[in-house]
Amino acid sequence: MDRFFAAHRERGLPVTTQRRAVFEAILGRSDHPTAEQLYDAVRRQLPQISRMTVHRILGAFVSLGLVARTPHPGSAARFDPKLDQHHHLVCLDCGRIIDVEDPRLNRLPWPDINPREFQIEDYHVHFRGRCAGCRQSSKAARVGQKPAARLALSSKSIKPGLKKAAP
Numbered sequence: 022m023d024r025f026f027a028a029h030r031e032r033g034l035p036v037t038t039q040r041r042a043v044f045e046a047i048l049g050r051s052d053h054p055t056a057e058q059l060y061d062a063v064r065r066q067l068p069q070i071s072r073m074t075v076h077r078i079l080g081a082f083v084s085l086g087l088v089a090r091t092p093h094p095g096s097a098a099r100f101d102p103k104l105d106q107h108h109h110l111v112c113l114d115c116g117r118i119i120d121v122e123d124p125r126l127n128r129l130p131w132p133d134i135n136p137r138e139f140q141i142e143d144y145h146v147h148f149r150g151r152c153a154g155c156r157q158s159s160k161a162a163r164v165g166q167k168p169a170a171r172l173a174l175s176s177k178s179i180k181p182g183l184k185k186a187a188p
């Protein structure tokens with residue numbers, strides 16, 4: 022919360038209830054929520070808040086450097102309250118983004134480019150693949166097609182919500 026107040030104070034911006042609620046909603050979340058998910062969370066506290074206001078506040082937070090807009094192959098922008106250099110595992114099935122920290126990834130050599138034409142500021146590695154939940158459901162779907170013996174392994178550990186529709 023400190024950086025929230027500091028950023029507003031430094032720029033003489035008013036700390037409104039709405040801004041505060043949006044920041045509180047994203048702070049401590051590591052699931053890289055969409056604006057829509059944050060809107061749902063904030064609405065529980067401030068039922069009057071509009072979707073547009075939440076989008077606008079998130080945009081302001083990004084320009085204030087309070088949250089990052091995470092590059093993501095999906096269509097909806099995802100927001101990340103974690104600002105220090107870290108990397109992501111991105112699930113190709115459910116879009117889940119999981120933080121990865123590994124000091125080796127922070128020491129990758131930068132490409133040899135003309136710094137006058139492009140100045141690199143930072144970078145971020147995405148590892149694309151399939152998360153445990155999605156791997157479980159596809160395994161369960163495969164197991165389901167086979168007879169008896171394997172069935173015992175099946176559905177218990179499937180997490181609802183992470184499940185991809187079986188083909």
Ligand SMILES: [Zn+2]
Pocket residue numbers: 112113114115116117151152153154155156183
């Ligand atoms: Zn997944």
Ligand SMILES: [Zn+2]
Pocket residue numbers: 053101103107108109119120
């Ligand atoms: Zn992250």
